[in-house]
Amino acid sequence: MTTHPTTRIIDGKAFAEGLRRRVADAAADFLARSGRAPGLAVVLVGDDPASSVYVRNKAQQTVEAGMASFEHRLPAETSEAELLALVARLNADDAVDGILVQLPLPAHIDAQKVIEAIDPAKDVDGFHPANAGRLMTGLPGLVPCTPLGCLMLIRSVQPALAGLEAVVIGRSNIVGKPMAQLLLAESCTVTIAHSKTRDLPSVCRRADILVAAVGRPQMVRGDWVKPGAIVIDVGINRVPAPERGEGKMRLVGDVAYDEAVERAGAITPVPGGVGPMTIACLLRNALAAAVARTGIVVDVPSA
Numbered sequence: 001m002t003t004h005p006t007t008r009i010i011d012g013k014a015f016a017e018g019l020r021r022r023v024a025d026a027a028a029d030f031l032a033r034s035g036r037a038p039g040l041a042v043v044l045v046g047d048d049p050a051s052s053v054y055v056r057n058k059a060q061q062t063v064e065a066g067m068a069s070f071e072h073r074l075p076a077e078t079s080e081a082e083l084l085a086l087v088a089r090l091n092a093d094d095a096v097d098g099i100l101v102q103l104p105l106p107a108h109i110d111a112q113k114v115i116e117a118i119d120p121a122k123d124v125d126g127f128h129p130a131n132a133g134r135l136m137t138g139l140p141g142l143v144p145c146t147p148l149g150c151l152m153l154i155r156s157v158q159p160a161l162a163g164l165e166a167v168v169i170g171r172s173n174i175v176g177k178p179m180a181q182l183l184l185a186e187s188c189t190v191t192i193a194h195s196k197t198r199d200l201p202s203v204c205r206r207a208d209i210l211v212a213a214v215g216r217p218q219m220v221r222g223d224w225v226k227p228g229a230i231v232i233d234v235g236i237n238r239v240p241a242p243e244r245g246e247g248k249m250r251l252v253g254d255v256a257y258d259e260a261v262e263r264a265g266a267i268t269p270v271p272g273g274v275g276p277m278t279i280a281c282l283l284r285n286a287l288a289a290a291v292a293r294t295g296i297v298v299d300v301p302s303a
């Protein structure tokens, strides 16, 4: 199989490494000026193995960026009241600039209530309604990490976005809606498609920028992609990989990569695309929160 001669594979892993290096430089400046490192608290409730791996990676990369990491692992039986009490303590702790509560939470905890309990100034996920509203109205605030990382990757291949047709598949508060807002702020013509959209393939074929965030393995087929389009694959799906041995799994995106790579102008792989950018943007947001909270000015990397 040959890729289109000009297809660009967007190396999210390399971009994320560069971003983390810039964040680390700025974190060192922050330490020099303030006498303390920016601090990020990550809270995990329960012992879901995938979540546990992500939380470990986040903590490790936080420390590597020269920031203080506060990891809180709570048992699955933790009550909503106990979790809210921890969030209140972290809100009040001056050494903590950013708070991330890993989602999904166990079913007996109201996740929305927990999100709204986080001080918006420390809401490094950008999930608090105050930050969602600020993004929608064009005010400065904390922007969700995955869409922010996607925008950085899009801009790395196409700096001039005004007037482009963007289609975002998925309408979650975590990815789809904030992604659409960021692209709208770039003056794209934005369509949000979802499970009730009629003739999704035709809608996608209009897109100069196609962002897939649905959580369905390889749903976006090659012939849904406009030739030359930028394809951003947010999906991280674990599927059986019998070719690697019995019981083995592999990661695939929401895009049928082997097909889409034939038509796309640029495309993100899975793994090594959007995923590493999510964590790098989390560190970037923790630094941005530290700067906004203290007024200490360092060079925060922007989209």
Ligand SMILES: Nc1nc(=O)c2c([nH]1)NC[C@@H]1CN(c3ccc(C(=O)N[C@@H](CCC(=O)O)C(=O)O)cc3)C=[N+]21
Pocket: 054, 100, 101, 102, 103, 104, 125, 145, 236, 251, 270, 271, 272, 273, 274, 275, 276, 277, 278, 279
């Ligand atoms: N409050 C909250 N904020 C989040 O940002 C959040 C969350 N909860 N819950 C879980 C999801 C998932 N998530 C990922 C981060 C990095 C990779 C990542 O680095 N992926 C690697 C592969 C990692 C692997 O091999 O498993 C890649 O795509 O190359 C993936 C997924 C953040 N999440």
